[in-house]
Amino acid sequence: MTQISEVRGTARFPRRFREAEERGRRIARGLFLFADIGKEVDETLMERLGDALLQRDELGAALAEAMLLPAGDPGRVTHAQIGEALRAAPGVTGELPPALGAFLDHATAVPDWVDWDRVERGAAAYRFLGRNSGDVLTLLSLIGGYRFGGPPDLLVLTGGLTEGTTLRRLGETTKWTHAVTRAGGMRPGAEGWRLTVHVRAMHALINARFAPRWDTERWGHPVNQADQAGTLGLFDATLIVGCLGLGVRLTRAQRDDLMHLWRYVGWLMGVAPEWLTDIEDVRHRWNHHILLAAAGQTQAGRDLARLTLDAQAERAFGHRSPAAERLHQRYERARQASILTVFMGKDGMRDLGLRMRFPWGLLLALASNTVRYRLLGVLPGGRRRLEAHGARVQDRQLASMFPGSAAAVAHLPRATREATT
Numbered sequence: 039m040t041q042i043s044e045v046r047g048t049a050r051f052p053r054r055f056r057e058a059e060e061r062g063r064r065i066a067r068g069l070f071l072f073a074d075i076g077k078e079v080d081e082t083l084m085e086r087l088g089d090a091l092l093q094r095d096e097l098g099a100a101l102a103e104a105m106l107l108p109a110g111d112p113g114r115v116t117h118a119q120i121g122e123a124l125r126a127a128p129g130v131t132g133e134l135p136p137a138l139g140a141f142l143d144h145a146t147a148v149p150d151w152v153d154w155d156r157v158e159r160g161a162a163a164y165r166f167l168g169r170n171s172g173d174v175l176t177l178l179s180l181i182g183g184y185r186f187g188g189p190p191d192l193l194v195l196t197g198g199l200t201e202g203t204t205l206r207r208l209g210e211t212t213k214w215t216h217a218v219t220r221a222g223g224m225r226p227g228a229e230g231w232r233l234t235v236h237v238r239a240m241h242a243l244i245n246a247r248f249a250p251r252w253d254t255e256r257w258g259h260p261v262n263q264a265d266q267a268g269t270l271g272l273f274d275a276t277l278i279v280g281c282l283g284l285g286v287r288l289t290r291a292q293r294d295d296l297m298h299l300w301r302y303v304g305w306l307m308g309v310a311p312e313w314l315t316d317i318e319d320v321r322h323r324w325n326h327h328i329l330l331a332a333a334g335q336t337q338a339g340r341d342l343a344r345l346t347l348d349a350q351a352e353r354a355f356g357h358r359s360p361a362a363e364r365l366h367q368r369y370e371r372a373r374q375a376s377i378l379t380v381f382m383g384k385d386g387m388r389d390l391g392l393r394m395r396f397p398w399g400l401l402l403a404l405a406s407n408t409v410r411y412r413l414l415g416v417l418p419g420g421r422r423r424l425e426a427h428g429a430r431v432q433d434r435q436l437a438s439m440f441p442g443s444a445a446a447v448a449h450l451p452r453a454t455r456e457a458t459t
């Protein structure tokens with residue numbers, strides 16, 4: 039693997055590393071309200087994060103390289119072969135190209151630490167969150183992540199979120215999270231497992247395709263282990279913190295099981311073992327250091343934040359009356375903008391170029407969640423009822439993002455390399 043010292047002379051890390059550390063320290067203050075972690079900086083951990091900017095999923099990289107081989111080469115992998123192998127897994131028969139075989143072997147070999155009962159309980163805990171999961175992942179995790187350069191700039195480069203396609207791209211991510219968190223979804227061969235491995239291959243192809251025109255000296259690899267660790271933290275510990283902030287009552291066991299579920303998801307996604315944990319405070323500590331190591335705001339993040347928020351007014355809620363439908367769409371955008379104001383604060387909204395809103399959405403969420411989780415949820419059978427209700431709500435959320443079509447994830451991108459510019 040190319041080391042940064044070979045690219046930039048004496049410099050060890052990409053330029054983005056710790057370029058906005060004081061800003062990251064201010065943003066991290068809210069984390070200490072929910073996490074029992076120290077505020078001291080672990081310099082060894084910081085160096086590991088800097089190194090991880092130039093580390094990638096090597097099995098995925100080998101698969102992408104095999105897809106770039108010319109037709110007729112015995113090692114070449116095609117889109118069709120990947121699709122057929124994922125549909126047949128875990129009982130794949132016949133000889134596979136070496137890169138695809140190694141990729142599938144890793145995905146189907148369940149680590150010894152995976153506890154299937156905990157994985158299922160973690161999925162049930164996610165369903166228990168109901169609408170809150172979508173609110174937190176969209177507003178705190180996704181838009182909150184747009185405050186830091188690197189991944190948003192790659193999204194813009196790939197066209198992953200653009201005017202007119204944003205809602206579908208959000209829906210594709212939601213489809214994946216729903217598949218991961220449905221009963222039995224992460225068993226090898228099940229839909230959640232299959233889509234997770236599909237997304238891993240997609241990331242590898244994006245890395246291979248855009249690396250020639252990507253500013254590695256500035257950002258590190260397009261899809262790198264540091265950003266993958268940060269993204270995983272948005273789906274596990276950040277999800278928990280955000281839902282607690284909205285008034286959801288989660289037991290320690292539910293939180294631990296959610297962390298265990300996402301640890302296995304991260305392993306399947308090709309996140310390096312050193313960045314996998316099911317201990318919430320360990321993830322919070324890593325997230326704290328990721329914030330300190332992060333880059334500053336870029337225009338790409340501002341553009342994506344606006345597009346993501348505006349897409350909420352494009353969702354289809356199924357009203358027969360066009361006027362009622364438009365009213366619901368406007369309400370949903372306003373509600374989410376209101377909650378986003380609370381999550382981001384004055385500085386965050388200014389960074390993203392968004393207008394502050396009165397936090398009425400938070401007040402509604404707190405009132406609703408107090409009744410649902412702290413009163414009804416503690417009654418006999420209350421948790422099971424909330425899990426079933428939450429799954430129905432999440433299914434409606436997903437359907438609203440695919441007006442007139444079935445929910446699906448994106449196809450694998452073309453196996454090619456972009457020309458250097």
